[in-house]
Amino acid sequence: MTVAPRPSHYLDRPSSSGLVDVIDLILDKGLVIDIYVRVSLVGIELLTIDARIVVASVDTYLRFAEAVNRLDLRDDKSEGLPELMDDMQEGGARHKTRGALEGAKDTVSGVVDRVRGHGDDDSDDDEEEEEQPQERPKRRRSAAARKERAE
């Protein structure tokens, strides 16, 4: 057994929560005051509703299929999920059904963009967007291609 005291070496211990964690922690959590009592609640437009859409979908399955497909079984270097998440985030807010928390960050900023009248730049995508979401992010494709060449 190790004698020396070990700091949090294996445990990811962020000193403050990032946005993805915060969305996960607080959305839909906590007391809702208007169910307890009639209060002079003030109406205001809330932007965060879309962030909690979590839908299992074909898109999700295709993502895992791609992950298992590009796996190089002889390669013992392990890619961490953070990298995969970066890859997926390049898909941006248009994958509404992608589900999963890592999408929420995109969704929140996407909603903000839409409210401000930006972010409506999806029209230059190819028509088969819904059919072939796995082809979208360019870096993912080139990363897969690099791996194939390496084989």
Place this chain on the structure above:
Amino acid sequence: MTDTDSPAPDGSACYVYGVVPAEAHAPRGVEGVGDPPSPVALVRHRQVAAVVSEIDLGRPLGTPGDLLAHSRVLDSLAAHRTAVLPFRFGALVRDRESVTAELLAPQQERFLAGLGDLAGHAQFSVRGSYRQDRVLRAIVDERPDIARLRDQVAALPEDAARLQRIQLGELVSQELTTLGAQDAELLMRTLAPLAARASSADATADRPVNASFLVPHSGWQEFERAAEELAADWDGWLELRLLGPLAPYDFASQVVDVQEGGPPWD
């Protein structure tokens, strides 16, 4: 999308973060919701107090900055060992007078009882994510059917293999969920005994471990050490992330509902 209720969205209102005991101090040096943020203050009524800040109604609420500010205010209270009943994001009351007269005064007893239950505790949340390649490799090794399907998919052009791709992904996703449920169970067996309350979300393919614990102040170090040991055991397989001390987001409603004679926490 829009929470329509009362007046025209101009002027200002009182953003309510949560409720604390009246003897608590307002969080210092923590910026609240809004741009620019107003100081966070307490509105006291007898033995309880609402944590509030003024907010300008001229813009919609819910930017990433707003969400972060909401949790920052509440978590700083928890970190200073103040019992706090967090409210759901976006609670806005017209003014301070309404906070006292309509929120605190009628609910004093209920809030006080809830705060009593939470006193001396804070929430810690544990998130786990798999080292994707390592786990996928193990799945392919242990499931010949998945390995076969993977080979088939690899041999076909992308368009032709669409159905097989979906089937492959579904099988992988199911297997990840099964593994996640096992790992989450081990985590709960290890950490729940160190907490006054615990709750765990069902494992999903993306998020095998997602659990929250209400931990007594005296047990924070032990809890963290136990989480560290688990993380060391799972090194290279499952990455653990420990968040806290946090406001008891996952336990506040249960505590207050129980006071009402509602369904007990399970």
